[in-house]
Amino acid sequence: MTDLTDLTTRLPQERKIVTDQLPGPASAALAARTSASVARGIAPALKAYIVDADGGVLVDADGNSFIDFASGIAVTSVGASNPAVVEAVREAVGHFTHTNFTTSPYEAYTAVAEKLNEITPGDHEKRTVLLNSGAEAVENAVKIARNYTGRNAVVVMDRAYHGRTNLTMAMTAKNVPYKDGFGPFASEVYRAPMSYPLHDGLTGPEAAEQTIWQMEKEIGADNLACVVIEPIQGEGGFVVPAEGFLPAIAEWCRANGVVFIADEIQAGMCRTGDWFAVNHENVIPDVMTTAKGIAGGLPLSAVTGRAEIMDAPGPGSLGGTYAGSPVACAAALAALGQMEELDLAGRARGIETVVREILEPLVTETGGRVAEVRGRGAMLALEFVDADGHADGATVKKIVADCQAAGLLTLTCGLNGNVIRLLPPLVIGEALLRDGLTVLAEAIRKNI
Structure with missing residues (x-):
């Protein structure tokens, strides 16, 4: 077992309720x-x-x-106040808080992209775009896949959660509280069955066969731009697909020119015992979305993928005012360093x-x-x-x-x-x- 010895902290690491009731x-x-x-x-x-x-x-x-x-x-x-992250943020804001990378670029954005290209699965050439939130990363991943393939349809899984923007609400399964009363939603989003071993009793390959059959018969591979899948579902119940499910879906996508997008927003960044959850079965996505743990608490997200896919959209077609904030990038470099060092x-x-x-x-x-x-x-x-x-x-x-x-x-x-x-x-x-x-x-x- 890996050592879980206490690290150096500012605050006592203890549970203590001092008020007669909560909230105090x-x-x-x-x-x-x-x-x-x-x-x-x-x-x-x-x-x-x-x-x-x-x-x-x-x-x-x-x-x-x-x-x-x-x-x-x-x-x-x-940690919520990791010293390395705090110091990196302090140093960054002492120089500038914002310029917008698409108007006045800075090294930290490039350095984060280089690091993500290095640690994400696969030794192929990659490119990265930085954004603000997980939903924004998913939305941009879909945009890029549609641009690259020239197709419109998007497949997501039962119980999926991908965000709260209009497109990602369409991709998210749960109605209340995420979708109720917020429609109409984006079109060309289709839902397919996800492996759920506790309830479906299927092996990974058996579950994948059902998913692939539905994609082929109800949508058609020629219409499909991408399959977006959480390697371990988050809001949907922390559902871990049976062994063999993810590799089978990824292989089908490759064989049919469909972009396989791994949404690692909650599962990534060492959370599941490796850099990314897909590493457990050596699955290499075409495109991956990351956010949450990437910057130690500052808002930052990313889309990383094969160079030919990521470079399909033309200059100026991706970005955002705060996308890849220099302060968040500084925090990310520190947080990623801590993940390795610790x-x-x-x-x-x-x-x-x-x-x-x-x-x-x-x-x-x-x-x-x-x-x-x-x-x-x-x-x-x-x-x-x-x-x-x-x-x-x-x-x-x-x-x-x-x-x-x-x-x-x-x-x-x-x-x-x-x-x-x-x-x-x-x-x-x-x-x-x-x-x-x-x-x-x-x-x-x-x-x-």
Whole structure:
């Protein structure tokens, strides 16, 4: 097992609730201000307002210290105030905060592109474009694929999540809260079945056969620009496809001139125990999207792919005012350096070992109410069902609330809200990790 010894941190790595109730008075006052000023469509999961964060903890305005099993949704993998990232940002803003790379270029953008071209799978020639958000990266990847192939159709998977822009809402499966009332959506987006071993009982090749049949019969390869797939689904439930599914889909795409796009926005950047989740089966995408953990908390995303595909759109056709911000690029170079220096992929594998040790026995202990502990590295989840085997989102809500009251932040996912996902910072220490998992296990036992 990889060493999960505590790294040097500013804040005590401890869980501590000092107020009689949550939120405490300072956070409650901030919540009242938020209610009076922020649109109700913004709904924070944690009912406490954070004033400091470091390593694996979040400290709120009342002095409560929470164990962070969310990482800002897989963003603060190197920690929420990693010293190398902080120093890189400080240095960058001391020179300039913005110029717009498409008007006045700077080295940091190029350096990030070079690094992504180096670490993404495959030894072919690559190009990268930098953007702001994951949804923007996905949208640009589709634009590039359509331009390159001259085709329009886009295939995404059941339960997929790709963002909240108009095109990516069409690509996202879950209606509430992501799509309801926001249509009409972009056209030429089609959904195909994704391998879901817990429920479909199929091998990877068998599941791929179904997916390919549907793409061929309902869409037609000649109409298809790209297949966009999360190697491990995120919002859809942290679903890990059966071995052999991804390679079969990628091979079919290659044989039919379809661009295979791996959406590694949540799974990438060492989260699953390697740079990218596709590396587990040596799948080499034509194009890959990244974001979230790439810049240590600053907004940055990227599309990286084969040079001939990425260079298809003409000069001036890609970009954006803030795309590839110089400050975010500086943060990214520091964060990527920390991932290598601290072997965060190795730490992710160590986190998985501890999580499985503590949580997998609950599958048997709960009589299958915890239906599965799944995932890879530090991207892990528990799926919950009721006594009849149906999705049990109600129990999950109670477990998450109990965890929060005890000082542990966890998130849910899945179309039925019956999955608890674990995304701790990759820098979390073993003692803090075990404490958080103990809180979670106790909350599960209490509610089942």
